[in-house]
Amino acid sequence: MTLPLLRSTLAAAACGLSLAASAAPYTPTNDAQVLERVVARVGDARGRELEALRAAWRREPRTPAAALAFARRAFDEALAQGDPRFVGQAQAALAPWWSERAPAPEVRVQRARILQYGHQFAAALADLDAVLAVDASHLDARAQRAAIRMVRADYAGARGDCEALAPLASALISTACVAFADSMNGRIDAAARALAAALDAAPGAPAAERLWAWTRLAEIEERRGDMALAERAFRAALALGEPDVYLLAAYADFLLDQGRAAEALAALVAARAGAPDAARADVLLLRLALAAQATKDPRGAAWTRELAARFDAARARGDDSHEKEESRFALALQGDAARALTLAKANFEVQREAADARALIEAALAAKDAAAAAPALRWMRDHGVQGVALQRLARQLEAAR
Amino acid sequence: MKALCLGLVLAAFALAALPARAHKPSDSYLSLSVNAEGASGQWDIALRDLDLALALDADGNGEITWGEVRARHGDIAAYASARLVVTADERACALQVGAQAIDSHTDGAYSVLPLTLRCEAAAPKRLEVAYTLFADLDPQHRGLLKLQAGSATRSAVLAPQAAAQAFELAAPSRWRQFVDYVREGVWHIWIGLDHILFLVSLLLPSVLRWQPDQRRWAPVATLREALWEVFGVVTAFTVAHSITLGLAALSVVELPSRWVESVIAASVVAAALNNIRPLVTRRLWLVAFGFGLVHGFGFASVLADLGLPTEALVLSLVGFNIGVELGQLAIVALLVPLAFALRRTVLYRRAVMVGGSVAVALLAGIWLIERAADVSVLGG
Numbered sequence: 001m002t003l004p005l006l007r008s009t010l011a012a013a014a015c016g017l018s019l020a021a022s023a024a025p026y027t028p029t030n031d032a033q034v035l036e037r038v039v040a041r042v043g044d045a046r047g048r049e050l051e052a053l054r055a056a057w058r059r060e061p062r063t064p065a066a067a068l069a070f071a072r073r074a075f076d077e078a079l080a081q082g083d084p085r086f087v088g089q090a091q092a093a094l095a096p097w098w099s100e101r102a103p104a105p106e107v108r109v110q111r112a113r114i115l116q117y118g119h120q121f122a123a124a125l126a127d128l129d130a131v132l133a134v135d136a137s138h139l140d141a142r143a144q145r146a147a148i149r150m151v152r153a154d155y156a157g158a159r160g161d162c163e164a165l166a167p168l169a170s171a172l173i174s175t176a177c178v179a180f181a182d183s184m185n186g187r188i189d190a191a192a193r194a195l196a197a198a199l200d201a202a203p204g205a206p207a208a209e210r211l212w213a214w215t216r217l218a219e220i221e222e223r224r225g226d227m228a229l230a231e232r233a234f235r236a237a238l239a240l241g242e243p244d245v246y247l248l249a250a251y252a253d254f255l256l257d258q259g260r261a262a263e264a265l266a267a268l269v270a271a272r273a274g275a276p277d278a279a280r281a282d283v284l285l286l287r288l289a290l291a292a293q294a295t296k297d298p299r300g301a302a303w304t305r306e307l308a309a310r311f312d313a314a315r316a317r318g319d320d321s322h323e324k325e326e327s328r329f330a331l332a333l334q335g336d337a338a339r340a341l342t343l344a345k346a347n348f349e350v351q352r353e354a355a356d357a358r359a360l361i362e363a364a365l366a367a368k369d370a371a372a373a374a375p376a377l378r379w380m381r382d383h384g385v386q387g388v389a390l391q392r393l394a395r396q397l398e399a400a401r
Numbered sequence: 402m403k404a405l406c407l408g409l410v411l412a413a414f415a416l417a418a419l420p421a422r423a424h425k426p427s428d429s430y431l432s433l434s435v436n437a438e439g440a441s442g443q444w445d446i447a448l449r450d451l452d453l454a455l456a457l458d459a460d461g462n463g464e465i466t467w468g469e470v471r472a473r474h475g476d477i478a479a480y481a482s483a484r485l486v487v488t489a490d491e492r493a494c495a496l497q498v499g500a501q502a503i504d505s506h507t508d509g510a511y512s513v514l515p516l517t518l519r520c521e522a523a524a525p526k527r528l529e530v531a532y533t534l535f536a537d538l539d540p541q542h543r544g545l546l547k548l549q550a551g552s553a554t555r556s557a558v559l560a561p562q563a564a565a566q567a568f569e570l571a572a573p574s575r576w577r578q579f580v581d582y583v584r585e586g587v588w589h590i591w592i593g594l595d596h597i598l599f600l601v602s603l604l605l606p607s608v609l610r611w612q613p614d615q616r617r618w619a620p621v622a623t624l625r626e627a628l629w630e631v632f633g634v635v636t637a638f639t640v641a642h643s644i645t646l647g648l649a650a651l652s653v654v655e656l657p658s659r660w661v662e663s664v665i666a667a668s669v670v671a672a673a674l675n676n677i678r679p680l681v682t683r684r685l686w687l688v689a690f691g692f693g694l695v696h697g698f699g700f701a702s703v704l705a706d707l708g709l710p711t712e713a714l715v716l717s718l719v720g721f722n723i724g725v726e727l728g729q730l731a732i733v734a735l736l737v738p739l740a741f742a743l744r745r746t747v748l749y750r751r752a753v754m755v756g757g758s759v760a761v762a763l764l765a766g767i768w769l770i771e772r773a774a775d776v777s778v779l780g781g
Contacts, residue, residue, distance in 0.1 A: 025443075025502035025513040031468030035503055035510040036448040040463030041456075047463065084426040085449065088541030095540065118541075282425070310425055310507045317428050317543045318558050 039077075050077060057093050064104060067093040071110050078117070082245040082281035087117050105131045109140050119321045119350055121148050139168040146177055153352040155185040155383055172202040176213040183220045184354075186384025192220045192229075207240045214240075215247050222254055223354060223387035230254060245281045252287035253355075257389065261294030282310050286325050289333055304333050323347035327359045337366035348375055354387050361393040370401045425508040427542040429534060431559070433487070435550040435570060439494045439520035444481060445504055445511040446534070451477055453538055467503070470512060474501050477512055484534040486565070487518050489525035494518040528568045536561035579720040586724015589703050590732075595665050595768065596696055597732060598761050600638065602672035603689055604736055605754055607631045608744040611682035618754060620744040627741050633686035635733060641693025642700060643722055649701030650718050661698040663772040668692035669765035676758035700725060 028035070039047040050073055057070035071093040078086035091114050097103035098111065108127040115124035125148055131141040146161035162177035175198035179191040195217045199210065218233035234251045237244075248271050255264035268288045285307050292300025311326045323343045331340035340363040348360045357376040364373035377394055379385065427450050433442035448465050452458055455476055459469045470477075478498035487494045499515035528548070535542040544559035550570045557566055590596055607630040609618035621627050648654040672688065675681055681688055704721055743749040770776070 025504040027500075027502050028467035031466060031471065033467045034464045035467055035470060036452070036465040038449055038452050038458055038463055038465060041458065041461035043461075044463065047461075084541070085539065088427055088539030089453070091540045092538050095537070098540070306507060313425060313428065313507050316545050316556070316558070317426065319426065 046077075049073070054089075061093075062096050064097075064107060067096070068106055068110060075110070075113055075117075080243060082283070084117070087114055090114055102130065105135060105138065105141075109138070109144070112141070112144055116144065116148055121152055121350070124148060136164070137168060139165070142168065143173075143177075146181070150181060150184070151351050151353060153184075153379060153383065155181050159185070170202070170205060170209065172198050172205050172209050172213055176216055179220070180216050183223065184383060184385055186386065188220060188224055188386040192217065192224055192226075195220065207242055211237050211240045211242050211244060211247065215244075215250060218254070219250060219354075222257075223390070225388035227258065245283060249281075249283045249287055252284075252291065256287070256290055256294065261291045265291035265295055265297060282307060282322070283325060285310070286329055289329075293333060307333070320346065324351065324356055324359050327363055331363055331366055337363060337368075341367040341369060341372055345372060345375075352379055354385070354390060357385070358390055358393065361390070361397055365393065365396055365400065368400070370397050373397055427535065427539050429542070429544045430506070430511070430547075431485070431532075431544050432547040433516070433518070433530075433549065435525070435528065435548070437523065439489065439518040440487065440516075440528075441518070442516040444485070444514040444516055445506065446477075446481060446514065447506070447508065448510045448512060449508075450535055450539070450542065451480070451512060454535065455480060465510075470501075470503070477501065478514060481514060481534065484532070484536070484561075486531040487520070488529040488531070488565070489520035490522035490527055492521045494520035526570055528570055529565045530557075530559060530568070531565035532559035533561050575716060579716050582717040582720030583724040583727070585703075586700075586721040586726075587728040587731075588724070589700065589721075590725050590728030593699075593703075595669055595765070596699070596729075598765060599665070599669045599672055599692065599696065600635075600729060600732060601736060602669060602676060602758060602761055603634045603638070603685055604631060604733065605740065605758065606676055606679075606685070607634065607737065608740045609750070609754070611679050613682070618750055620750075624741055627737065627744075630685070631733060631737055634689045635729065637686035637690035638693040638696070639726055639729070641690045642697030642725070645694050645697025646700045646704070646722060646725075647697075647718060649698050650704050651714070656698050658698075658702050659772060659775065661695060661702070663769060664692075664695045665699050666765050666768035666772050668695060670762050670769055673758040673762035673765060677755055677762070 039050060041047050041051045053066075053070040053073045057066045060066045071090040074086045074090040074093065078084060078090070090110070091098065094107060094111055094114070097107045102108070103111070108131050112124040112127040112131075115121075115127070125145065128141045128145040128148070131138055132145065135141070142161050142164055146158045146165070149155075149158035149161060159178060159181040162174060162181055165177055166174040168174075176195055179195040179198075182188070182191040182194075195213060199213055199217065202210070205213075214233050214237035218230050218237060221227075221230035221233055224230075231254070234247075234254060237247050238251065248268070252264045252268055255261070255267070264287065268284060268291060271284070272288075285303055289300055289303040289307055291297070292303060307329055311322060311329065314320075314322050324347045327340045327343035327347060330336045330343060341360075344356075344360040344363040348356050357379060360376040361373045364370055364376075377397065380390065380394060427447060429447065429450070430445040431442065432444075433440045448457060448470065452465055455473060457469050457473055457477075458465045459472070478501070482496045482498050485496060487496065495518070497517040497519070499517065501515075502513040504511050504513045528550075530546065530548075532544045532546075534544060540562055542561055544561070546557045546559050546566075548555050548557065548568055550568075555568065557568070559566060606618065608621055608627045610621050610626075611617075612619050621630075645654070649656070672692070675688070700721070704718070740749065740753075743753070
């Protein structure tokens with residue numbers, strides 16, 4: 001037995017029968033045994049479409065139209081399934097232009113999406129700025145820049161982009177976009193009213209649009225502290241029946257915060273049963289483990305181990321885009337406040353949304369290092385960020401100082 | 402167009418808000434362990450990724466079965482081995498892929514490929530790994546390498562589009578090598594029954610003194626007297642075998658091993674018989690020295706089997722010798738206090754001194770016959 005093999009066997013033995021860690025290589029005995037599930041190429045319309053676009057790209061890898069069509073589709077697949085492998089595939093399609101300084105605008109916009117996914121916000125913004133400088137009415141570039149500016153806490157800039165969307169996108173989208181920016185910038189009540197009104201006014205909007213708007217409204221109401229309205233919005237979003245990893249994670253967090261861990265667990269387990277592939281998403285796995293911990297569910301230990309293995313795997317490849325999730329994991333599931341704080345601090349350098357600030361403050365409180373959360377408090381003060389949970393935490397922090 | 406644009410707008414926001422990553426990007430796990438012929442190892446590649454390259458899911462139903470994977474083993478092995486080039490000291494190694502197995506990692510099932518690398522360069526100083534797996538299909542794919550060379554393990558992240566990564570295989574640390582040879586020396590004296598019996602035979606009378614007039618052994622009066630004798634014998638034996646061990650290991654003097662082994666056996670017989678019917682009763686250290694010269698050649702043949710590293714020849718030699726001395730001292734430390742305590746007893750002077758020596762002489766006599774005539778008396 002080779003040493004690594006021996007080590008992995010010992011590791012597997014040490015932590016019991018884990019789904020997560022590499023167990024030990026085995027040779028299946030039954031040809032019919034299903035080892036892995038992938039997107040079906042036959043029978044499934046989505047899979048067929050993806051494969052057709054992939055085939056077209058591979059026939060003409062240097063033709064921008066074919067490459068872009070596949071790249072876009074692969075990227076959308078990544079978002080729908082929460083699977084970053086598709087982002088790598090989208091990048092592969094852009095290979096002929098990837099290292100060019102100024103490729104065609106459509107290529108740059110797609111490149112920006114991929115860079116943004118990898119949290120390379122500065123490089124993504126550079127591409128989008130260049131495209132918008134030439135074509136101010138480029139919808140995708142405008143929307144993406146608004147989104148990145150939100151993450152980077154540039155609310156005025158984001159609002160500007162949202163307003164510029166008005167003639168390009170539907171009223172629901174542009175209103176929701178403006179409301180989202182305003183909600184972070186001291187105008188949360190007006191933002192909630194405007195968004196709710198826009199949703200009422202657009203009952204026939206496409207499901208994807210409404211899903212997105214309802215999710216935003218749910219989060220805004222949650223930050224306002226109106227949990228009944230937040231729940232109503234979450235349920236409206238869920239009722240659309242569109243698979244959405246982000247929505248499910250946000251709803252689970254909402255339930256966990258309300259002390260309704262059993263409901264969160266049930267919702268996550270149901271989603272897992274309905275879409276086994278989406279269940280691989282580690283954002284959902286983290287919520288599963290948290291819910292299991294709160295309800296003392298026996299499956300929690302296995303989920304926690306699997307998460308630990310995933311974070312280890314990410315670190316092994318030098319990937320630090322999991323810091324927020326890992327901070328929460330370290331704090332809640334491993335009881336390692338110091339490590340949680342280190343991760344949350346590093347994450348807040350890159351991303352500044354309510355959840356990022358919350359992770360930082362919670363870790364700082366647990367680590368009894370109030371000063372470490374200063375950047376989050378400054379961010380809240382500078383922008384007039386509102387949110388009942390955040391403000392409660394901030395008060396605890398002030399008291400602890 | 403409108404629908405597509407809306408999709409993108411929403412995606413942009415979903416994306417911005419998406420908390421970090423879901424799933425796991427594509428990684429393969431490559432472990433290599435450098436050995437004398439090259440390296441052995443294991444390469445775990447995700448079935449999902451292989452499916453992308455080779456369409457493993459033959460019926461396209463979204464389920465990859467063992468049958469589908471098994472049928473494509475040749476293709477998988479060929480695809481993977483064409484995308485990994487290991488070079489040892491500038492010369493490419495031949496890569497061979499063994500029978501695949503399956504393993505589960507955090508994100509699903511992987512094909513496990515056992516690897517054998519045969520390199521022309523023996524004990525290479527520099528290993529280069531050129532990794533291009535999935536370079537054209539997923540630039541975000543990474544190969545996570547664990548490279549083991551000697552006692553050192555290092556890890557590296559291999560990006561398919563990056564240049565080959567080079568690893569300097571540092572020679573094993575000198576100190577470590579030295580310690581290894583010390584341990585070998587100790588081990589050898591402990592399992593080398595002939596050396597132990599020779600030493601024991603010489604040491605048994607160290608707590609006694611031959612009374613020529615009474616023709617019998619009488620106990621020494623003080624421990625000091627006994628230790629002085631022990632010191633003489635052990636030092637002489639050590640100096641003698643160190644000389645010949647060095648000479649033989651450095652190939653200055655070479656003697657046929659059968660002759661050496663026979664004389665060693667004879668030395669044990671002589672030392673044991675001397676305890677029963679003493680011929681040499683004073684200056685036992687001279688006996689120890691004379692035969693010690695031959696025992697040194699015996700140690701040298703063990704060392705030759707172990708192999709001395711050319712770049713650390715003297716260091717290893719000294720290490721081995723020190724090991725032999727330490728092992729020897731341990732025997733002395735066990736034996737002498739016991740012998741001194743028992744020296745006045747009949748048990749010691751009759752059973753141990755005479756009976757024990759007879760037994761030793763008999764055993765060594767058999768060795769002598771075996772070795773000199775190259776036959777097996779005791780079997781094995």
